Amino acid sequence: MNGYIGCNCSIADDKFCHITSFDLKGYDLSGRLPPDLANLTYVERIDFTRNYLHGTIPVEWASMKKLNFISLTANRLSGNIPGYLGNFAGLTYLSLESNQFSGVVPPELGKLASLETLILSSNNLVGTLPEALEQIKNLTDFRVSDNNLNGTVPEFIGRWTQLGKLRITDTPGPEFPLPIVPYKMEFLVLRNINLSGTIPEDAWSVENTLDLTFNRLVGELPLNNIRRQFTFLSGNMLTGTVPEPFIQSNQYL
Template sequence: MKNLSFISLTANRLSGNIPGHLGSFTALTYLSLESNQFSGVVPPELGELVSLETLILSGNKLVGTLPEELAQIKNLTDFRVSDNNLNGTVPEFIGKWNQLRKLELYATGLQGPIPPAIFHLEKLSDLRIADMPGPEFQLPKKPIERKYLVLRNINLTGTIPENAWKVEKTLDLTFNKLVGEIPPNTIRRQFTFLSGNKLTGTVQDSFLQNSPNLDVSYNNFSRAPRCNSSNENNINWFRSSSSNNKLSDLLPCSEISRCPKYYRSFHINCGGQDVKNRRIWYEGDKGSESNAAARSYYRLRSNRGFSSTGDFMDDDNFYNDKYTLQSNSNLIDSGLYATARKTPLSITYYGYCLENGNYTVRLHFAEIEFTYEKLYNKVARRVFDIYIQGIQVQKVFNFTEEAKGSNRNFTIPFNTTVTDRTLEIRLYWAGKGTTVIPIRGNYGPIISAISVCYMFFFCLSFETYRLQGV
């Protein structure tokens, strides 16, 4: 066993502490304990694995800090510790791993600040840090070539430095506090996600032409988008600018500038066709394009739509059809729960031209992808956050646990208030849950249907719900 060089125990439902004697296998170059149920601290003995090149600890329940002994692993090229419950700050020694090519820190539990030396690692072509609290900071301006740069929801401020626009494949700076303007041009990049910042100015045609999938939603651009320039690409302009017309801001590339009438409800069969469930008619959104890496969709002669952003990273498929799901099981209701819409990052369903007042929102879920007919799917864990009208109403929500299994429907209701004729429901993947079952790139929120009704009495169904206030 002294010459053992490769250990992968990914998704084996292992629990307890990580055994310290793993540090005795000093010839190891690859160690993956991903997507198990390991708890306790990261054993300092792992620092004795001086030949290690890949260390993957993501998807566990690890606590404590990252031990300083890990600094001894000088040859590390790939380090991932996402989806854990660690504490403390990001250790300085990561910035001294000069051979590092990939670093993934999604929802680790660690806090910022992020050591500046990490951004200066010259071989680090794939840097992903997301959902990490900490003080505000600005990106350094040193030009480092990267293929992937994900810095999501980590309190970034200031302008986007010039070197960031040279990222080759995926640039994701969503949900920060970035300001300034987008440059007039950029290299051709498959995915550019800039949603949820404070960017201003306009987006030039030359930039659009090099952006097959671009999301600039939830920003402060001062001029309306030039929608005709982006017909061949997937561009999400939802709430990308601000003006005196709130409806035009909501639907910037539509011809709708005023409400023909005001509604008291909307009902959506997510990812499916129009369907009637009991007394309620649910409009489907199956007609929207399947490739929704950056997508804003609304239905004519209706009062609802959705805005979706994100790519299923590491699935090696730029043009997949994973954004809608279809059940193959005879255990699930063939109507409302037979389909679902899925997102790798964030999706906002919205209703507009609504009467102001109090509403009941019912969200319908069923796990139709990670189904228990295949035993390995029992290891899968889908969790996400839910926001209604910008307020977080569920954190690390796992509806499969609530429903007590797959292919079982679960409905959760909320009370909320509409004051500006619009209502928004957002599902957000905050880096938690499995990402490798059955293959890498399977994760993210899904939803089967949405029902929104004015007051509690307007479209009362035969069921009684315990309401949760927003």
């Protein structure tokens, strides 16, 4: 178990200590998420990772003006991801990974203008990614792998100029070329999503991990120096020889 409840005794002009965070990871908590947390107006962070919480996210939390971090990873939350999450105006971090959410990714999430991290992996989401997500200009980490999504990777992802990590996998749909990759991403995983054509030059700027396995990519690997730690390209239709930089860096293909 790993957890604490944070307090601050100088956050307001009174003589009271105010709760500012709940970090209760792996405590086997059950039941529903408590709406009454909204009464704690100074809370900035809620992290209930690895518990047994069910139901959905209380709409009352939207009134918490200082709330900027929500992690509900690895619980039993279900139903549609509520559109009223778009009213949680101060959020910079939202992780709903490894739950039982279904339905589509709500376009209302595009209203979260301050959001930097959005993790929706390992649920039962369907449909395509809504165009409204383009409005999240400061997004640095976006993960939506291990769902039941379909369609193609939206072109607007190439306009998320701050994006450092992107993970979309196992999405059936028509063949489409690899979209523009934001410059110098750290982590790019687009596995088994029916990518076709050649790998564009900007994709090789990914710095740490590039995973494009099980697509329909063609062409040859570049001869330029490869500095990233991991490259995964198996399950494609690439041709030619393996350039020396790949061999010297012990990368997996």
